[in-house]
Amino acid sequence: xxxxxxxxxxxxxxxxxxxxxxxxxxxxxxxxxxxxxxxxxxxxxxxxxxxxxxxxxxxxxxxxxxxxxxxxxxxxxxxxxxxxxxxxxxxxxxxxxxxxxxxxxxxxxxxxxxxxxxxxxxxxxxxxxxxxxxxxxxxxxxxxxxxxxxxxxxxxxxxxxxxxxxxxxxxxxxxxxxxxxxxxxxxxxxxxxxxxxxxxxxxxxxxxxxxxxxxxxxxxxxxxxxxxxxxxxxxxxxxxxxxxxxxxxxxxx
Amino acid sequence: xxxxxxxxxxxxxxxxxxxxxxxxxxxxxxxxxxxxxxxxxxxxxxxxxxxxxxxxxxxxxxxxxxxxxxxxxxxxxxxxxxxxxxxxxxxxxxxxxxxxxxxxxxxxxxxxxxxxxxxxxxxxxxxxxxxxxxxxxxxxxxxxxxxxxxxxxxxxxxxxxxxxxxxxxxxxxxxxxxxxxxxx
Amino acid sequence: xxxxxxxxxxxxxxxxxxxxxxxxxxxxxxxxxxxxxxxxxxxxxxxxxxxxxxxxxxxxxxxxxxxxxxxxxxxxxxxxxxxxxxxxxxxxxxxxxxxxxxxxxxxxxxxxxxxxxxxxxxxxxxxxxxxxxxxxxxxxxxxxxxxxxxxxxxxxxxxxxxxxxxxxxxxxxxxxxxxxxxxxxxxxxxxxxxxxxxxxxxxxxxxxxxxxxxxxxxxxxxxxxxxxxxxxxxxxxxxxxxxxxxxxxxxxxxxxxxxxxxxxxxxxxxxxxxxxxxxxxxxxxxxxxxxxxxxxxxxxxxxxxxxxxxxxxxxxxxxxxxxxxxxxxxxxxxxxxxxxxxxxxxxxxxxxxxxxxx
Numbered sequence: 001x002x003x004x005x006x007x008x009x010x011x012x013x014x015x016x017x018x019x020x021x022x023x024x025x026x027x028x029x030x031x032x033x034x035x036x037x038x039x040x041x042x043x044x045x046x047x048x049x050x051x052x053x054x055x056x057x058x059x060x061x062x063x064x065x066x067x068x069x070x071x072x073x074x075x076x077x078x079x080x081x082x083x084x085x086x087x088x089x090x091x092x093x094x095x096x097x098x099x100x101x102x103x104x105x106x107x108x109x110x111x112x113x114x115x116x117x118x119x120x121x122x123x124x125x126x127x128x129x130x131x132x133x134x135x136x137x138x139x140x141x142x143x144x145x146x147x148x149x150x151x152x153x154x155x156x157x158x159x160x161x162x163x164x165x166x167x168x169x170x171x172x173x174x175x176x177x178x179x180x181x182x183x184x185x186x187x188x189x190x191x192x193x194x195x196x197x198x199x200x201x202x203x204x205x206x207x208x209x210x211x212x213x214x215x216x217x218x219x220x221x222x223x224x225x226x227x228x229x230x231x232x233x234x235x236x237x238x239x240x241x242x243x244x245x246x247x248x249x250x251x252x253x
Numbered sequence: 254x255x256x257x258x259x260x261x262x263x264x265x266x267x268x269x270x271x272x273x274x275x276x277x278x279x280x281x282x283x284x285x286x287x288x289x290x291x292x293x294x295x296x297x298x299x300x301x302x303x304x305x306x307x308x309x310x311x312x313x314x315x316x317x318x319x320x321x322x323x324x325x326x327x328x329x330x331x332x333x334x335x336x337x338x339x340x341x342x343x344x345x346x347x348x349x350x351x352x353x354x355x356x357x358x359x360x361x362x363x364x365x366x367x368x369x370x371x372x373x374x375x376x377x378x379x380x381x382x383x384x385x386x387x388x389x390x391x392x393x394x395x396x397x398x399x400x401x402x403x404x405x406x407x408x409x410x411x412x413x414x415x416x417x418x419x420x421x422x423x424x425x426x427x428x429x430x431x432x433x434x435x436x437x
Numbered sequence: 438x439x440x441x442x443x444x445x446x447x448x449x450x451x452x453x454x455x456x457x458x459x460x461x462x463x464x465x466x467x468x469x470x471x472x473x474x475x476x477x478x479x480x481x482x483x484x485x486x487x488x489x490x491x492x493x494x495x496x497x498x499x500x501x502x503x504x505x506x507x508x509x510x511x512x513x514x515x516x517x518x519x520x521x522x523x524x525x526x527x528x529x530x531x532x533x534x535x536x537x538x539x540x541x542x543x544x545x546x547x548x549x550x551x552x553x554x555x556x557x558x559x560x561x562x563x564x565x566x567x568x569x570x571x572x573x574x575x576x577x578x579x580x581x582x583x584x585x586x587x588x589x590x591x592x593x594x595x596x597x598x599x600x601x602x603x604x605x606x607x608x609x610x611x612x613x614x615x616x617x618x619x620x621x622x623x624x625x626x627x628x629x630x631x632x633x634x635x636x637x638x639x640x641x642x643x644x645x646x647x648x649x650x651x652x653x654x655x656x657x658x659x660x661x662x663x664x665x666x667x668x669x670x671x672x673x674x675x676x677x678x679x680x681x682x683x684x685x686x687x688x689x690x691x692x693x694x695x696x697x698x699x700x701x702x703x704x705x706x707x708x709x710x711x712x713x714x715x716x717x718x719x720x721x722x723x724x725x726x727x728x729x730x731x732x733x734x735x736x737x738x739x740x741x742x743x744x745x746x747x748x749x750x751x752x753x754x755x756x757x758x759x760x761x762x763x764x765x766x767x768x769x770x771x772x773x774x775x776x777x778x779x780x781x782x783x784x785x786x787x788x789x790x791x792x793x794x795x
Contacts, residue, residue, distance in 0.1 A: 015649070046645040049514065052653075061651045067641040069513045070653040072536050075506035078498070082510025083641070085494035086468050086518065090643055108506070111499035273621065277450050280623040288450070288621040313587055315707035316616065316700060317778035407450075 011036035013045045015065045025225025027182040027215035028056055031124055032063050034192045035095065038199055039066065048091045049083050051076045053105070055097040056130045074105025077112035080119045091202060093120040098212075099129050102164045103138040109168075116173025116207040120198045123164060123210070125179075125240065126217040134220030138162045141239055146220075161239070165212040169245035175207035177246040181214035181237060183229040194244070206248060214240055254309045256395060257318050260385070261291075261302035261335055262327030262348075267382035270408065271325075272303035275386055277404035278396045279307045287314045300330050307395065323393055325385050326352060327368065344392055348381065364392055364435040371426055380423035387427020388435070398428050448623035453591045453613060454479035456624050457547055460595035461519055462487055464629045466545070468494035468518035470507035472526065475559040476615035477549035480521040494518075505530040505537075505546070512542040513652050515640030517599055521547035523615075524565050525556060528573060534608055535574025538669070539654035541639075543602035546580075547595070547611045549618040552776035561615035562776045563699060566754035569612045570728050577666055579673045581609040581680070582727035584698040588622035594725070600631035605676055606639070612727060614750065616700045616778060677729035684723040687713065688738055691720030693789060696735070696759050697748035698724045701779035705748045708785035715786075717793045727755070735762035744792060745769045750779055 013036035020029040039045050048066040052058045054073035061068035071079040076094040084092045101109050101123040112119065128146055129135040135148040139161050143152045153161070169177040176198050180191035191213060198209035214236050216228035223231060244250075258275065262268045272288055279286040285308040291301060304321070306314040320340040326332035327348045339345050339361045347354075350369035366388050372380040383405070390396050402421050409417060451459070458480045461469070469484040481497075488495035494511065498504035504520045511518035522530065527548045537544040548569060552562040569582045581601050583594040594611055602609040641650055656662040684702075687709060688694055697705035702723040712719040722738065724731050739745070744767055747756040753771040760769045772788050774780050 047643040049641045049643060051510070058655060061649070061653065064649065065644060066649045067644050068649060068651045068653075069510065069641060070536075070540070070651070070655055071509075072506065072532050075502065075509075075533070078503040078506035079510035079513070081496060081503075082468065082470065082507035082512075082518065083514055084510075085496060085507070086511035086516035087514045087642075090514070107499055108503050111503065115496070273450065276621060280448060280450050286450070286623060289616060290619055313703050313706065315704040315782045316620075317704065317781050319781045319783045 011040045013039040013065055015063055018063050020063060021059055022056065023219040025216060025218040025228055026056075027126070027213070028124060030182050030188060031122070031213050031215065032060060032095075034188070034195055035122060036064060037192060038196045039064075041196065042199055042203065044091045044199065047089075048093070049087070051080045051083070051092070051094040053094060053096040053100040055100055057095050057097045057100065057124060060095045074100055074103070075108055076100060076105065077117070077119070077121060078108045080121075081112055081115070081117050084117055084119050088118070091199070093122060093199070093202075095122050096124070097130070098123060098125040098127070098139040098164065099137045102162050110171065113168050113171035113174045113208040113210065116175070118202055118205050118207060120202045120209045121211075122195065123212045124215045125164065125212050126215040127161075127236065128217050128220050130217045130220055134217070139164070139240070141235060163240060165210065165245045168208075168210045171208065173208050174210060174246055175248045176201045176209040176244075178210070178244045179212040179214065179240060179242050181232055181242050183214070183232040187242070190242075197247070201249065212240070214242070255314065256307050256322045256393070258305040258307070258323045258325070258389070259302055259321050259335055259338070260305070260325045260327075261300065261331030262382070263330070264299050264301050266301070266327050267379060268301045268327065269303050271382035271386055272305050274383065274401060274404045274408050275389070275396070276305050277407050278400040279305070281400050281403050282396065284309060285312070285314065287316065289316060300328075300334070302331065302335070323389060325389055327381060327385060329353065346385065346388055346392055348385065364388065364432065366427070366430055366435045368427070371430070372423060375419070375423055375426060377419060380419060383420045384423040384427040387424040388430060391428050391430070391432060398424050448625050450621050451588060451624050452479060452619060452621050453588045453617040454549065454619070455483055456588050456591040457521070457595050457611065457613070458483035458487070459626060460592040461545070461599070462491070463626055464596050464599040465517050466493070466519050466599065467516040468508070468511040470496045470498050470504040470511070470518070470520050472498050472501050472504050472522065474523045474526045476551055476561070476618045477521050477523050477547065479618070480547060501526040501529040502533070505533040505544070508544050508546075509533055509537050509540065509542055512537070512544050513540070513641045515636040515642070517543070517545070517603070519545040519547065521549065523549050524551045524553045524562070524568075527565060527568060531573035534572060534580060535576055535578055536654055537608040538574070538578035538580065539576065540652045541606040542608065542652070543606055544608040545598050545602050545611070546608065547613070550612065550614045558776070559615060560777045561700065561750060563614055563701070563750040563754070564776070565612070566727065566749070566751060569610045570730070570758070577670070579607070579728055581605065581607055581676060582612050583609065584612050584725060584727050585617060586699055586702045586723065588617065588620055589624045591617060592624050592626060596629050596631065600634070601680060603634035603636065605672060607672070607676070612699070614699050680726060681729040681731050681733070682725040683731040683734065684721070684725060685734070686721045688720035688722060688742070690718055692718045692743045693793060694720045694722055694738055694742045694745050695748055695785075696722045696724070696745055696755070698727060698755065701748045701750055704779045704782050704785060707782045708789065711782060711786045712789050715790070717789060719789060724755075730758050730762070732758065732762035735759060736764065739763040739766040743767055746772055746789070746792065748772045748780060748785060750774050750776065
């Protein structure tokens with residue numbers, strides 16, 4: 001008789017019995033799970049205060065068994081700053097979309113990085129405003145058709161998409177800035193490693209840590225999950241290149 | 254009893270500080286007192302004034318008074334502007350170093366003292382404001398040099414405390430100025 | 438100036454802005470977040486030095502939007518936190534104030550009014566009575582609003598603002614004007630007189646040994662939102678019952694009752710006394726809380742008084758609340774200055790003379 005050990009289970013940091021409400025094929029679910037796994041592995045659940053932002057990312061607090069605050073649209077990193085300054089011993093992270101982080105909240109995001117606030121920001125980049133029905137956002141690619149760019153994003157009317165991880169890396173207060181994707185299992189593993197690194201950097205008190213996660217939005221992209229992941233690979237990754245754009249701990253090696 | 258004062262001059266003459274010293278002197282004399290500045294976007298060079306309302310009773314003072322008991326005008330612009338605001342029987346105390354002596358109103362008291370010149374003689378033009386308080390104390394009889402000295406001690410920041418003796422001298426010069434000359 | 442202020446039983450001559458800032462420190466404010474704007478910049482300047490000296494939190498925020506949201510963040514942990522600002526910049530904070538009301542966070546905002554609309558200018562004003570009491574954020578929410586009229590009250594009501602914010606888990610505004618902010622008067626900084634409020638049942642502290650807590654305003658289901666609003670408004674009713682505060686003088690026999698808050702109330706009071714000397718029966722009601730507004734008392738007084746006059750530095754904002762309370766029983770008039778210093782005592786007396794003849 002063999003003894004079976006469960007090696008793959010729901011992380012402790014995920015609320016018992018909760019079911020993700022994300023659309024089928026959406027990478028938010030994977031991203032939330034990775035965050036939960038990292039919180040478990042670093043034993044952070046009971047010392048964490050999370051900040052959820054507006055958009056699909058707001059539902060984070062329905063799935064994570066941690067203390068959470070909901071921030072107004074774009075203000076997640078201002079609220080995170082307030083939390084961390086009030087309670088420096090707490091582990092503080094935000095979970096935001098690209099519109100929240102890099103459009104309406106660009107000032108709050110960049111200034112948080114510039115001040116070197118010792119918090120961690122996770123930003124889901126799916127090149128669109130998902131919750132409102134797929135409008136053009138700050139990361140919408142050139143040529144991409146959305147409900148507010150019916151003939152595709154052109155420079156004349158819309159200007160250029162923002163490369164978030166690169167901009168965050170330019171801030172002196174940033175300790176770590178990376179872009180990852182969730183299109184394949186190896187890349188999911190890399191994504192988790194980046195999230196973990198970002199969290200560890202906060203635990204060491206080194207400054208602002210940031211992970212941009214390239215993600216799917218099959219519903220608004222009008223694609224199957226498989227097609228959506230192909231799009232991440234073929235259209236997004238050539239523009240938003242995965243990689244570590246800043247890591248001040250590298251210098252220590 | 255309620256008395257109000259306006260100290261006015263150009264930016265840099267230390268008008269607000271003089272007002273603060275006067276207000277402190279009243280506070281040290283257990284009076285109710287309210288100080289508020291005029292408003293202007295200028296940081297330097299414009300005209301500046303502050304009003305001080307001193308009150309004997311328990312009452313909160315009203316503000317934005319239509320008339321003033323004592324006006325200290327450190328420059329011509331202030332003299333011209335505030336002359337109409339002097340209460341009947343009130344005092345216009347002017348820095349005659351910078352203000353032309355003219356008595357166009359017969360229903361008020363005038364006092365012309367060459368404050369800037371006296372401060373210069375003392376060795377520091379910047380003492381004009383505090384010197385004017387000495388004159389005001391003498392003219393009004395509502396405060397005295399000792400209270401003003403104590404007030405100065407409270408108001409001067411630590412890095413300016415070395416100027417206390419000079420300020421006290423200025424007060425004394427103002428207070429002891431021959432008022433018969435001033436009224437002439 | 439900044440060095441000399443601490444707790445003291447001796448009176449010190451202090452500017453309204455410094456009085457507010459020092460009182461906040463003494464009230465146990467752990468975090469200050471702010472962005473400069475005249476006429477309240479002294480508050481942030483004082484805090485920048487004092488909070489660092491005391492090893493408390495201070496951030497020069499990138500905007501008022503960020504500043505108020507930092508306050509929300511800090512308050513979510515149970516910390517006493519505040520920001521201060523003025524008019525056109527408080528306008529930027531409206532969104533967050535609505536969130537704070539919905540999140541039931543004990544935010545303290547000091548609003549030192551200047552002239553608007555738009556950039557306006559730095560002259561004193563009460564043009565943000567509506568902004569504070571009605572608000573510009575979305576939804577059915579209320580802020581507690583306290584209105585000092587003297588520099589001593591700037592101290593006392595700052596203490597009270599922190600206490601009421603904590604007690605009712607409700608954003609609270611100290612509504613002063615530029616004149617009070619810049620005014621100096623002798624004040625006494627007594628010890629913070631209120632009990633500390635236990636927040637252990639809601640504050641975000643990390644979910645140690647318990648399920649995660651969520652501070653949120655998002656209510657996806659209509660029924661939830663109805664229940665939530667009913668609960669919120671039951672709280673507002675409780676605040677009205679318990680916390681309405683006003684000063685009332687000579688109203689018993691008054692034919693004319695002046696209603697005025699903040700710095701103009703000082704002149705209204707002097708004008709009332711002048712009128713009494715002239716034999717005109719004038720009384721004064723000075724609201725100290727603007728929400729809750731002393732509507733009930735004004736309604737009672739409308740049974741005996743013949744006329745109410747609102748004295749304000751704006752185009753007439755509080756007058757609307759007076760009219761609602763009077764409910765047509767007697768006329769309600771306005772004595773105002775659009776911006777700048779309050780109407781002078783003489784101006785008010787002249788007008789009362791006219792009104793009493795009618």
